[in-house]
Amino acid sequence: MAQNFFAPSELIINDDGSVFHLHLKPKDLADKIILVGDPGRVALVASHFDNVECEVSNREFRTITGTYRKKRITIQSTGIGCDNVDIVLNEMDALANIDFETRKEKEELRQLTFVRIGTCGGLQENTPIGTYVASQKSIGFDGLLNFYAGRNEACDLDFEQQFKSHVNWNPQLGNPYVVDADNELLEKIAEDDMVRGATIACGGFFGPQGRRLRVPLADPQLNEKIESFSYKGLKITNFEMESSAVSGLSKLMGHKALTCCMVIANRLEKEMNPSYKNTIDGLITKVLERI
Template sequence: MKDKLTDANFPRTADNRVYHLGLRPGEIANRIVTVGSPSRALTIATHFDEEPKKFRLVSERGFQTITGRYKGVPVSVISIGMGAPNMDFFVREARESIAGDMVIVRLGSCGSLNYTSAPVGTVVVPKACVSITRNVDFDFGSSSDEHIEEKAYRISRPVSDDLQLHQLIVSSLENARAPGDQSKIVGDLVNASADSFYSSQGRLTSFPDHNAHLVEELLQQIDNLGTLEMETHHLYHLAKCWNNRPNQAFTNPNLDHTGPPLTTGPVRPVTLASSTSGVTSDNAAIPAAIIDSKIHVSAAQIVFAARTSADRDFITPERVQAIEEWGGKGVLEALIAYHVPSERLHPEKGSAWSMQNV
């Protein structure tokens, strides 16, 4: 941390950069692709327009944001790493940095629990998600859980994605799929997001996790369950929370973004070879979230592993690269096709996607 932070409730620097993403208003667009892998973000950014030059920032906490335009529409891609906590950092801090509506699509990886419907290489657009969390009050030191009433793992109710965005992603992926590529696009399955790559996903390690039958129980309890990963439920959950919040005229101290001119932030902005980081947004001090703004979300998940097949197949690096290439383009097509009224977009003046200096 290189700059003084203010407000322990929602830390910011003097020039309004948020704590973990390192961004300030004008550096992240309303339409966003979120990924886990930094290299996947770079792959997606290759589809961006040549002008304006791409803005890229890597924060001290490892979040990478690339902002530009795709077919003339402002877009951002951000790599956040893994798990619900990192998804939480991203959604909350991006929300406080963007005026108007947000449209977010996660392009990530997952494991398949139904290798006939979703074999390795399938791209699944989950219509809903549940959360699986490890019950820390459970007696994991017990030799058996047969006589313990409390469950070792908790399963949440399902939460759905945005139906219109869901349909756009499915159709855009179908259109973007490379000629000859046999990858399936599946849009009728439910996803489960776990709080661990291991215990809460039924993987067996040397730890006494009491999870030997977890996958079997999940398939019995959750209709149309098809995939397992670690992030998508929290994205869907936060969008639902935001969109269903009381519509009250209140003053949120986080939205008072007045402050002195740009100084050195808590990060050193890193730019792509073809880009400039000279973002001098006049909007760095504007209120970020309008009262009736919405967050529209969905996801596309590449099946990396067949968890329930006899062979426990795993995807090859070459196939991952190929699907990321056309899958990233398909997700971008869906994002720009999703209509957001101009009055519900972040102002362009002084932003990373401004065409004024082109």
């Protein structure tokens, strides 16, 4: 980071020494972090822990830090959307790499590992309901990374250009950005039992993912064009709402990140599993064992 001192208006620290939104103190943060959207899923992941050392909750942000098979892990809920991920990753990076007493960046920076466990909609025949998808690339429709310096260096610009050309991208939507997951983490977590593909993180659940209720869509064929796109043999496998911010911000900050999702709806087959909460524990177990 270019700036070495962070004013109270930029880094907000609560009176008890915790960071503003998450209410975590630096000592509460493990190097390995599992991100989930649903605050209720934090307890589900933590039910596998051997012990719990702290539990903190504020708004949609719930945190449990504990130990799983001698690995210290923090589980953090983000709520829905890349805007919330912007809060979570910036505050966690601050907890790791800014001295809260001096408000200065630490001389030795700490690298964190983020694995997001989420749900998604499958877009291909090889992503039926129940499939585990590891996001090799994440495509951000949200525009978040465009506000940060180093955005172009962190992104796959050729993929972006070919994608925009293929779907005839409307510039009013803002520029999509494409970020690779950390390859070492991808190989470690995905192994040979997760589908690898490109994941689109959308800025909403309905219109941005091609769902029409009462308001017509600006481009009713956008999903069809997305499904037919291929880049060097890589297809767009799924929709969700957070992966691009997780991968993008992590890359800019020097951390490792990967998103793994379970498909709960297949948009091609127009099928949905509303009872997915009963089956996502299999994905949770895999990530805990491999992180």
